[in-house]
Amino acid sequence: MPLLVEGRRVRLSRSAVDLVRAHPSLEERARLLRGSISILGSDDATTCHIVVLRHTGNGATCLTHCDGTDTKAEVPLIMNSIKSFPDHTQCGRLEVHLVGGFSDDRQLSQKLTHQLLSEFDRQDDDIHLVTLCVTELNDREENENHFPIIYGIAVNIKTAEIYRASFPDRGPEEELRAARALTGGPMISIYDAKTEQLRIGPYSWMPFPHVDFWLQQDDKQILENLSTSPLAEPPHFVEHIRSTLMFLKKNPSPTNTLFPGNKALLYKKNEDGLWEKISSPPS
Numbered sequence: 001m002p003l004l005v006e007g008r009r010v011r012l013s014r015s016a017v018d019l020v021r022a023h024p025s026l027e028e029r030a031r032l033l034r035g036s037i038s039i040l041g042s043d044d045a046t047t048c049h050i051v052v053l054r055h056t057g058n059g060a061t062c063l064t065h066c067d068g069t070d071t072k073a074e075v076p077l078i079m080n081s082i083k084s085f086p087d088h089t090q091c092g093r094l095e096v097h098l099v100g101g102f103s104d105d106r107q108l109s110q111k112l113t114h115q116l117l118s119e120f121d122r123q124d125d126d127i128h129l130v131t132l133c134v135t136e137l138n139d140r141e142e143n144e145n146h147f148p149i150i151y152g153i154a155v156n157i158k159t160a161e162i163y164r165a166s167f168p169d170r171g172p173e174e175e176l177r178a179a180r181a182l183t184g185g186p187m188i189s190i191y192d193a194k195t196e197q198l199r200i201g202p203y204s205w206m207p208f209p210h211v212d213f214w215l216q217q218d219d220k221q222i223l224e225n226l227s228t229s230p231l232a233e234p235p236h237f238v239e240h241i242r243s244t245l246m247f248l249k250k251n252p253s254p255t256n257t258l259f260p261g262n263k264a265l266l267y268k269k270n271e272d273g274l275w276e277k278i279s280s281p282p283s
Contacts, residue, residue: 037191037196038156039155042065043167044151045148046229047229048065049099049100050064050153051064051096051098052097052153053096054082054094054097054157055082056093056094056160059160060082060193061160062081062189064187066187068112068115070187071119072119074187075120076123083125093126093128094126095127095128096127096130098113098116098132099150100134100150100151101135102232103135103139103146104228105146109134109135110135131162152166173267175244176200176265177190178243178247179251182241182245183248184205196268197266197267198266199266200264200266200267201254201265202258203255207248207253208245211248215245215249261280
């Protein structure tokens with residue numbers, strides 16, 4: 001039987017370099033296998049949903065944490081992150097996985113599930129729904145209170161395996177990224193797959209309203225006022241919010257204090273697989 005690539009017979013007289021030139025999808029797959037990133041993930045999703053979109057042909061994968069703020073704008077961004085890779089129209093298909101939410105009293109999870117399904121259904125491309133573990137399907141009840149079963153997931157971009165996960169280490173500049181999220185920053189991608197670099201900022205935000213007031217409140221007040229699901233939050237939620245509020249208090253104008261020269265903060269993995277800060281290129 002002949003050896004085929006995407007339905008085309010391989011000319012065995014060619015060198016490996018010639019084969020890659022004739023079949024660009026082979027180079028893309030090799031690049032993904034060589035890449036420094038193998039796992040993507042997110043956690044602490046209560047009413048939020050975690051979305052994984054993957055192209056089975058070139059392996060391009062996007063993972064996002066959606067809170068329902070602007071689902072209509074976010075789904076096209078997720079789609080474009082995959083379609084920006086070469087050969088996304090070739091052999092393979094787009095597969096989406098949705099995980100998160102629970103049967104919360106305010107029905108925020110139900111609303112977000114409907115929004116995400118509706119927006120993916122509106123896209124021009126065929127998208128195959130492979131995993132749906134959301135809202136009622138991700139709900140457990142304890143003492144008449146409802147909680148998510150799964151708070152976080154990870155995806156192995158090289159094997160496509162998806163599994164439950166939590167992350168004690170959330171990567172570089174966690175407080176800075178959390179501060180941007182708490183001030184309402186829209187969804188963005190901070191990873192450049194071509195350069196294999198994290199690009200964080202530059203960001204700007206208005207001073208957080210009444211930050212001193214919130215820092216004086218007890219845990220109950222913070223839970224009830226700064227959470228969409230106070231009873232279902234993980235144990236570290238209040239500590240995380242306090243830390244983020246303190247960061248916002250110290251940095252009311254981040255453009256001036258955190259991004260010298262208005263340049264992004266860049267990180268790249270070193271030989272030990274750890275994120276290492278690198279210099280920004282000259283303007």
